[in-house]
Amino acid sequence: MNELIAADAYADNVVHVDAHIRPAPNRTAGTVYAVFSTAILGDAEGEFQGLVTDMDISFTPQRIFADLVNPHPLEPVNANTPLTEVETLFNSFVEALAVVDDNGHFVGAVTRNSVLKALLNRERELLIKTRELNLQIAEDHEKLTLWSARLAELHLASRTLLSVLAHTQIENDILQSGIEALCHLLQARYGAVSLINDADELTHFLHTGLSEAQINGIRQLPQGRGLLGAVINENTAIRLENLAADPRSVGFPPGHPPMTSLLAVPVANLGRVYGRIYLCDKLDGTPFLPEDELLAMSFATSLSLILDNAREIQEIKRGQQHLYQLAHFDRLTGLPNRELAHDRIRQALANSHRHQTKLAVIFADLDNFKHVNDSLGHAVGDELLKAVAARLKQCIRESDTVARLGGDEFLILLPGITDVQHIIAVAQKIKDTLQPLFKIAGQEIFISISIGISIYPDDSIEIGELLRDADTAMYHAKNSGRNNFQFFTEQMNAIVQRQMRLISVLSGALERGQFLLKYQPQIALRTGKMIGVEALLRWQSPELGDISPNEFIPVAESAGLIIAISDWVLMEACLQGKQWLDQGLTGLRVAVNLSAVQFQQPHLAEKVRQALAATGFPAELLELEITESIMMSDKNAIITLLDELKALGTQISIDDFGTGYSSLSYLKRLPIDRVKIDQSFVRDVVIDPNDAAIVTAIIAMTHGLNLEVIAEGVETQAQLEFLLSKGCYYAQGYHFSKPVGEQTIPALWHSGFAVSRGEDC
Template identity: 50%
Template sequence: QAGVGVSGCEELALRKDGTVFPIEIAVTKIYHGEQKLFIASIHDITQRKEAEKEIRRARDELEIRVEERTRELTQEVGERRRAEESLRLAGMVIDNLSEAVVIVDKKFNIVSVNPAFSLISGYPSKDIVGKKPPFVNTLKDNNSLYKKMLTGVTKNGHWEEELWCVRKDGLEYAARISFSAITGEDGVANKFAAVVNDISERKRAEERIYYQANFDALTGLPNRALFHDRLNSALPIMMRTKRKLALMFIDLDGFKLINDTLGHNIGDLLLKETAERLNSCIRKGDTVARLGGDEFTIIMPNLLDSHNAPLVGQRILDALTKPFFLRGHEAFVSGSIGITIYPDDAEDAYDLLRNADAAMYNAKDQGKANYQFYTDELNKEVQERLVLKNGLGKALENGEFELFYQPKLNLLEGTINSAEALMRWTSPELGSISPAKFIPLMEETGQVVEVGEWALLTACRQHKAWLDAGLPHIRIAVNLSARQLRDLSFVTIVENALKETGIGPDGLEIEITESMLMSDSAKAVKALGELHDMGIHVAMDDFGTGYSSLSYLKKFPIDTIKIDQSFVADIATDKDDSEIIRTIINMGQTLNRKIVAEGVEDAEQLSILRDFKCDEIQGYFFSRPLPHAEATKFIREQAEKI
């Protein structure tokens, strides 16, 4: 460069060996006189260049590292902020949870709680931090449960259970407690978190459902389901311990009369007090259950001697004979008790209950208000009843029922004006079955309503057949059951039978008993009144065997009084029976009621009844019950004699 010196100019130079290397040239212009000279200073700057290269590389690396670290720091700050936000949100969530959250240290002292804990337990945070949670103290009361909790949280890291706890105010609440371990970076648990759910409402609902499923709502006694459960649970224990068990079946005598006459509210009160009296008679560990209606059972386990059972049985009989005072009413009942013993009589629950039931019916047959033990003879009766029940199920469908007719003799005219229709059952497998056996079974099962409707229609058809055959007007009497009288559709059923067969109401007579009137007074008055208004005759059967016979003649529309055969049987030998019959006849005729004497078996009885001016007689002396063909022939023959 002209006129100036060049300093620090860097160039590349070539060595003799051909390698290139960096140099720095500094040129200075000088004058020697007028001669212009240049001094050049050349430096090998290879090392400097290498150092500068290293510096640039180090700087670049540093910038990269700074940039990377800046990114890391930015990310960490973001993560920290997100973590802080997450913790803040988690804290807000925990604070607003309906479940209580309790953090405890390794000694189970509280570190922190959320507000829900105070709401559930009643303990403010300031009063409970640093102390053990109340539910831990509850767990300690149950040593086995407390050990399970410790094992669960320390070994498995988790444990949960449902238990009843106590609030600060002393009230109980049900809680589901779930413990979880909180571990540090070393994996060792240093704290525990407990989540507490208040499940009181659910528990109470479950208890209500359990109670409704297993206990009688009226008396609070175990119901049929719980009774069977306890009996089935007790029997294996009796087998292992070689102890006996007594099962009692108790039926209240006279309950139905009280329930129907005084009302169901009074009947319910009687059942409740009966339950209390039964509970007062038993030992600790015994079970009193109500199977339904007025039927109760008692399970007496752990008996060394079966003779202990009748002691309790007599205690129960004595308790039940005392009067019941029910809202101003004084009522009396008794109990019929059947007793069976495990393993003497049976080894399973079904057979034991069946045996006790059979023994109870035997107690009723023995006059009620007593207890009877099960016997092998009763077993035969039970088996027979079961066979009969099974047979009855399809007897109507298979056409196995038949009506027999027992004519009644009009003593004044010597004619047959009426006949009683009597049910007969002939089974292909069992043969001819006594009505005394199958009719009570039909009453039990309710089948008597359906069969009774069939009998009513069949009797009406028979009356029509006799009229069409040219026979005299024969009124047919049909026996009515208590279940039929209670049936709201019974009057309609009678109307339909008359309409279907085309006979008049004067061709039909309904026979009822005093006991039916006593048990269904209100319904009986209405139903019998409607039937009587239709022109249907109503007869009272078995008159004199009830309690208030005379009052019924005024209260109910009775056309005919039938004197029970128990009085007629001894009319010739017992002056009292004779006078009773004379009085009934005189009284009935004074009230314009027709009198029929049942069970007339010989000429002497007939002669006395004729002297007493009885209207009609019925019995084997005149005619046994006859199948419809024989009855038709008999009635025709009697009509031709006149």
């Protein structure tokens, strides 16, 4: 006979699939998937990527086929490769091999099962030929020769099974082929092999020798209560010449064809029983002989060794899949991690280059997520991240990717883009899908997202640059008010580079003494007397010159430098206030701004207490200014913290009132002393009826709550007269004085300011 080659062992359960789809949940067990890249310009298929087996899918069924393909597969074998060579290529990590023709085109696949079937078919042919030869041997040597040949054939079959299946798991078609081969070898009329699990539940039952009508007449599978149960329970073989004479034969199900003789052996190894094999009635009517039992036991032992190996390899594969999962997927959200995301980008870039399409790289970062973690705890923060990940996955196509890069940063990859409007639609959908409140651990949480977008090849053709550009655009979205998306531009890049330069220089500014405080007087309009000052931070950088607070304070907040700077401002303002007090400026109040970041610190009140104690500055002369936006966070926690600050004896005011989101129901609960009208309303108060109405309402409201009101940004006499007419008697602004150094304040204190007269509010 001709030598068997790979072409003789093609698997018939090979399905061609696209690399960017996911396996169907109702897929056929045992299928081998030939993975091809997306079809190009109407071609039937794209390029062959590799093979994926049902075992590969079972551990991570949600992944696309591109991620299931072994990144380091064996080279495909030629269709004319001898099957003996193909057999040696299987190991514990290879379950299927691709086969190509002389031109390198994919023509099929071979599996351990298909190789086994080819070998078993060859063995059947050999058995037939052996039987024909044996019939020609003399009568007196026929029996000895027959058993000798059968024993050799079974040993060969056992060795073949071990070599082909040593690293796989038993499947129905293999068991079917095995029981058919054994029945043919021992000339049995009926035969069956059954396997059980650790709970003694039947998992496999394959039989041969029964017609379709006989199978339909059997109402249930053997239950293992009688003879067959004894084989498993006692781990022993049973050979009976007359089955009816044994009372244990009642274990066979009703409808089973009548049987006379029985040979049953356990499938067991080292005391562990995997199942049983039973054969009934030899074709020539003779009983089963001890030699038959020996052959059946040898076959069952080989099968048990295969099962042992299969279960061990299955555990190894589970471990490998677990390690792969840990290495490539985020443990919290289950999304692809940074490493897998970069691999997906590389694949997408190659496809975009080949198909001449665009690729969008989207960086998305949650707004104020750190505050959620700090105020509600990391457990709530983790649940929020999982909920956000679930919503993000609803915004993308099957071929897109959403990954978690770490913390609250996500990456969304949109390949195959032909219209930029699709990118805009996805970005808007991401924003919209996060708008509904998240309900986690009894808390209602609002979270928004800032999004940056770069496009291949418009912005760059390099992975690193695309990622950097998307990050730059996201950073710009943060600085543009958050909760928006921005496309990368070179102008934006220049702005970000400026901010990076600021961070670099700012990081050492405090230690180098580059910060100073200016003080803007606050005036009682009835008397013209200075009643207080607001401490305003300034930065004089030798490298960059004078930097506006509007520019460097947001940078300090984002870089994590604002806490140290704010602590310095508090201490410096208290120290200067004490010096003025010692100089006779009795009752001069010093106002210090507190940022939202400071309110996230757990020991703010203690820091204020320490500053007052260290400088000797009276608490009643220290005014702490907060913004309305602080009330957007946990209102009850903020009120508790303000109560702690108020308990120290300090005064508290709301800065920039009217620009935030606080409601009157919370305002009346706050332990505050005064409200500062934001300068944006004061600026046009004499020409804009809306601003005039707002300012009038704020003044009336504060009077109703028994609070003082002070107007910021007063620059003209007309503004001053309007405020006086509405009952506001405290103000600050350039109409009186710009922010000045500490040495100027005593002179202004003593000289006072010329203002119109009114009555105190």
